[in-house]
Structures are given as structure tokens and as C-alpha cells.
Amino acid sequence: MEDHSAIPVLEDEAIQFDFLLVDPQDDHVSVDAFLCIHRNNSEKCMQMDDIPCKFGGINFGTDREQLHPKAGEVPDIKASEIEAGEFEILNGLSSFCEDYLLDGEYEENGTELNHDSGAGLLKVVSGNNNQTDRPGANETSQKSDSSATTDQVDVCQRGLNVNDSDLHGIFSCTGDSEKSLDNCWFQYPTFTVENMEEDVSSVFSDGNGRLMSVKSGLISEQLPCRVTANLENRHIFPGQEVIESRLHIDGAQTHRGIQGCSAENHEEKRLRKPPKRFIDELSEPKSKSVCKKREVSAPNSKDKLSNVKAAKHHYKKSKAEVSFAEDPIGIAIQVPFGPLEQNESKVEEDSSPVKVKLDSQPLVVSSPKLKDLELDREAPMSESEEDNTTAVKSEEDGFGRRKHHVLWTVSEVKMLIDGVSQYGVGRWSRIKKDLFSSSAHRTPVDLKDKWRNLLKASRAQRDSKKGEDGKRNLAWRPLPKSILRRVNELATIHPYPRDLRSKC
DNA sequence: GTTAGGG
DNA sequence: CCCTAAC
Numbered sequence: 001m002e003d004h005s006a007i008p009v010l011e012d013e014a015i016q017f018d019f020l021l022v023d024p025q026d027d028h029v030s031v032d033a034f035l036c037i038h039r040n041n042s043e044k045c046m047q048m049d050d051i052p053c054k055f056g057g058i059n060f061g062t063d064r065e066q067l068h069p070k071a072g073e074v075p076d077i078k079a080s081e082i083e084a085g086e087f088e089i090l091n092g093l094s095s096f097c098e099d100y101l102l103d104g105e106y107e108e109n110g111t112e113l114n115h116d117s118g119a120g121l122l123k124v125v126s127g128n129n130n131q132t133d134r135p136g137a138n139e140t141s142q143k144s145d146s147s148a149t150t151d152q153v154d155v156c157q158r159g160l161n162v163n164d165s166d167l168h169g170i171f172s173c174t175g176d177s178e179k180s181l182d183n184c185w186f187q188y189p190t191f192t193v194e195n196m197e198e199d200v201s202s203v204f205s206d207g208n209g210r211l212m213s214v215k216s217g218l219i220s221e222q223l224p225c226r227v228t229a230n231l232e233n234r235h236i237f238p239g240q241e242v243i244e245s246r247l248h249i250d251g252a253q254t255h256r257g258i259q260g261c262s263a264e265n266h267e268e269k270r271l272r273k274p275p276k277r278f279i280d281e282l283s284e285p286k287s288k289s290v291c292k293k294r295e296v297s298a299p300n301s302k303d304k305l306s307n308v309k310a311a312k313h314h315y316k317k318s319k320a321e322v323s324f325a326e327d328p329i330g331i332a333i334q335v336p337f338g339p340l341e342q343n344e345s346k347v348e349e350d351s352s353p354v355k356v357k358l359d360s361q362p363l364v365v366s367s368p369k370l371k372d373l374e375l376d377r378e379a380p381m382s383e384s385e386e387d388n389t390t391a392v393k394s395e396e397d398g399f400g401r402r403k404h405h406v407l408w409t410v411s412e413v414k415m416l417i418d419g420v421s422q423y424g425v426g427r428w429s430r431i432k433k434d435l436f437s438s439s440a441h442r443t444p445v446d447l448k449d450k451w452r453n454l455l456k457a458s459r460a461q462r463d464s465k466k467g468e469d470g471k472r473n474l475a476w477r478p479l480p481k482s483i484l485r486r487v488n489e490l491a492t493i494h495p496y497p498r499d500l501r502s503k504c
Numbered sequence: 505g506t507t508a509g510g511g
Numbered sequence: 512c513c514c515t516a517a518c
Contacts, residue, residue, distance in 0.1 A: 403513090426508085429506060444505095445508095448507070448508075452508090
């Protein structure tokens with residue numbers, strides 16, 4: 001055990017890769033670039049000038065002696081190739097390279113170049129890395145979901161302090177967006193430079209043996225010292241201005257990426273690979289060539305198609321939407337359940353003070369408009385049965401997109417119940433007209449659906465009561481007994497279509 | 505246009 | 512909440 005712990009990231013001289021840059025047109029996988037790792041000693045890192053060694057056409061400032069292929073672990077690397085400046089892994093990995101992206105799934109092909117000291121070094125590892133198998137990877141990634149953004153930044157700041165994970169870069173470029181992919185300058189994974197004293201933010205291979213860097217937001221030819229892998233956004237055009245470069249760890253997959261020397265990262269935090277939408281949103285609209293458009297699932301109607309288009313269009317245009325989608329923190333207001341406003345429904349059992357909680361529900365995605373919430377402040381309620389009903393902003397839904405989820409408020413539920421008791425089940429339009437005329441977002445169909453859900457809830461509650469008492473195995477939010485009881489009553493009085501009312 | 509019901 | 516068949 002070395003002194004990794006002190007400065008986890010870069011204390012170690014070497015970084016392990018289990019992915020390599022690949023020329024997809026080649027039958028072999030060749031190293032196009034690599035990482036050099038020294039936090040405070042950039043001079044120690046490779047210099048273009050004194051490079052005896054070439055990797056896939058890229059020069060590295062490292063002495064040959066510094067490369068120590070582990071015996072038996074480098075079956076595919078021939079010394080002669082290294083000497084000749086060619087480092088190729090002949091593992092038939094080309095299949096992985098169709099997308100110019102090596103996902104590092106070549107676990108069997110243990111290849112390691114070990115460099116133990118001094119100037120920079122490359123360690124390519126693909127074999128049985130200790131931390132490779134992570135049964136809990138998925139769970140971990142899910143747990144860290146909400147903090148994904150933060151962690152991404154963190155990863156950036158800490159440079160190569162990435163353990164056993166894949167890095168994916170998110171690159172946003174400005175510049176000539178009209179260029180076709182054919183003119184694409186780079187079609188290789190890129191590297192991102194971290195913690196440089198200079199304003200170098202990224203480096204990548206141009207595919208011709210040159211290692212380019214992004215300095216001061218512009219692509220230039222300069223050899224950086226410290227880079228992290230950037231497996232995505234492989235299409236960079238000359239002259240493009242890089243305005244954003246972010247990294248995240250792919251937590252959805254189990255293969256390894258960079259293995260840093262971090263002890264602190266032992267927990268192996270994994271970040272979920274951002275959804276395509278996330279990537280799209282991070283990119284400037286101009287950089288269409290960088291982030292390919294999303295595929296639209298075949299709609300089955302013209303309306304749907306137009307809706308989707310409208311939605312997409314809206315998405316691109318609406319910054320608010322973007323930030324809203326990215327904002328993991330929303331405001332949730334729990335609306336307590338209470339007795340029906342207009343009737344005598346009595347609250348059974350304990351009636352405790354109203355509770356209005358903020359931020360207690362992770363469900364909520366956006367900040368609701370408070371005015372849309374109906375808070376029954378005067379309504380007493382059962383503590384254990386407080387309603388989680390949360391209203392979510394639902395405006396701006398005029399673009400055909402799926403309506404924002406607007407949770408039913410207690411008042412609405414009560415209104416619905418009243419409506420049913422008044423007009424009977426099935427008169428949704430009537431109920432809507434009479435009782436929900438003010439709430440534009442509730443359609444007769446919504447009322448019908450809600451009633452159906454209420455029925456299910458009440459039935460389930462009854463069932464669970466029959467079985468085990470205390471145990472509440474309801475999948476949905478608990479509803480106040482007072483409400484459910486009324487639903488039950490009404491369901492008895494006004495039979496709902498078909499077998500749905502399998503109770504009574 | 506409404507409603508029922510499946511997804 | 513969406514979609515669609517049936518009315």
C-alpha cells in the first residue's frame with residue numbers, strides 16, 4: 001500500500017486505463033493518446049520534444065525504460081512494437097470500436113504497461129482489476145443519482161481521481177455547426193485536462209499523431225500534462241470554441257475506465273450516465289454535429305408526431321425547461337388531508353395539526369406555483385395519513401408534450417367525491433363542468449382516472465385491513481381513511497362500470 | 505364529444 | 512396521464 005491516501009489522485013505516478021482510444025477503421029486497437037499524471041509537476045509530464053516513444057503515432061515524453069510491461073500480463077504487446085513507437089493491442093477489439101468508443105470491455109485481455117516513477121507514465125490495464133466487479137454498482141449509481149451534478153464537477157476538479165469508472169465527457173462547442181461529420185476534425189475520444197495552471201481545459205488526439213489541447217477555450221496544438229479521458233463528443237472541429245467540458249462517471253455499466261490512485265474514492269462512487277437529453281441540453285444548440293439528434297420513436301399518429309416535434313422544439317428553446325429538468329431540488333408541499341369542505345365528513349381518530357412540509361418529497365421535479373396549491377390549513381388530519389398530494393407546475397403545457405404531472409390536491413379529491421356523490425359515477429363531464437370549471441387542467445378523463453385510482457386505493461386499503469392490520473403494503477400514497485371510506489360508500493351506491501368494483 | 509378501459 | 516375503441 002503506497003501513500004495513495006495522502007493525495008489520492010495524483011500522488012501515484014501512474015494511472016490505469018482499461019480503455020484505449022481506437023481507430024475504428026483499423027483492425028487493431030491502437031493507442032492514440034493517453035494520460036499523463038502529475039499534479040504539480042507538469043514538467044515531469046510528457047513533453048512533445050523528448051519523446052522516444054510513440055503510441056499510435058503520438059509521442060510521449062517517457063523513457064522506454066519506464067515502461068514495464070508486466071510479465072505475463074502483456075500478451076499482446078511486443079517489445080518491438082513499443083520500441084518502434086507503435087503500441088497496438090491486437091485483441092480484436094475492433095468490434096468495440098464501432099462507435100469510436102472503447103468501453104473497456106476487453107477484460108480478458110490483460111495488458112499492462114507499468115511505469116513506476118518519475119515522469120509520467122502510462123499504465124494500461126485491462127485485466128482483472130480488483131475493483132472491477134462491483135455487484136453493487138447499480139445501486140450505488142442510483143443512490144448517487146441526485147448528486148450526479150455535484151459529483152461530476154467534483155470529478156473534474158479532482159482530475160483523475162476516478163476509480164474504476166468510465167469517464168464520459170460532455171463537450172459543448174461553438175463554432176461552425178454547419179460542418180458535416182465528414183469534416184470532423186476529431187473522431188476520437190478526447191481527453192480533458194484538469195488542474196492545469198494554464199487555461200488548458202482539454203486535450204485530444206487529432207488522429208494523426210498529434211495531441212491537441214484546448215487552451216483558453218480554443219483548440220490549439222499544445223501538449224498538456226494532465227488529462228482525463230473524454231470518451232464522448234468525439235467530433236470536434238477546428239476553430240471551435242470549447243465552452244464547456246464536463247465529465248461524469250458512467251455508473252450504468254460495469255466495465256472499468258480510468259483507474260485512479262485514489263484511496264478516498266474507495267467507495268467507488270459511480271455516476272449514472274446522463275440520459276441523452278441531459279447531454280443534449282448541455283450542448284449548445286449549435287453543436288448539433290457534436291451531439292447527434294435524438295431518435296424519435298415512431299409515432300403512430302400525425303398528431304403525435306407534431307407533438308413530439310413541438311416538444312423537442314420547445315425543449316431547445318426553453319432555458320427554463322432545461323434548468324428545471326436539471327434541477328434535482330424542487331419544492332414539495334405536502335397537503336394535509338382533511339374532511340371534505342362542503343360536507344360533514346368527520347375525521348376519524350386522531351386529528352393532529354396541519355402539516356405543511358417543504359422539500360420533503362424527492363418526487364417533485366419542479367417548483368410548484370404556490371397559488372396552485374390548495375392548502376387546507378384548517379383541516380385537521382390524521383398524522384399517519386397525511387396526504388402527500390403535491391401540485392406541480394403545469395403551465396406551459398401548450399406544446400403538446402405530456403402534461404406535467406399535477407398531483408391531485410386534497411380539495412380536488414374531495415370535490416371529485418362530492419361530484420360523484422352528486423351526479424353519480426360516469427358523469428365526468430358534468431362533474432367537470434360543475435365542480436372543476438375553475439381548474440382547467442382537470443379534464444373529464446382526469447376525473448375518471450382519478451376516481452378509478454381512488455377506487456383501487458380504497459379497495460386495497462380494505463383488503464389490507466382484512467389481512468394484516470398494521471401492515472400497509474400499499475403501493476400508492478396512503479389516503480386518509482375518511483376519504484377512502486367515502487369512496488367506498490360511493491362505490492357501493494354508484495357502481496362503477498364492470499367488475500371494477502370487486503369489493504363489497 | 506364522452507366514456508371506459510388498457511397501458 | 513396517454514391512447515383508443517366504442518358509443
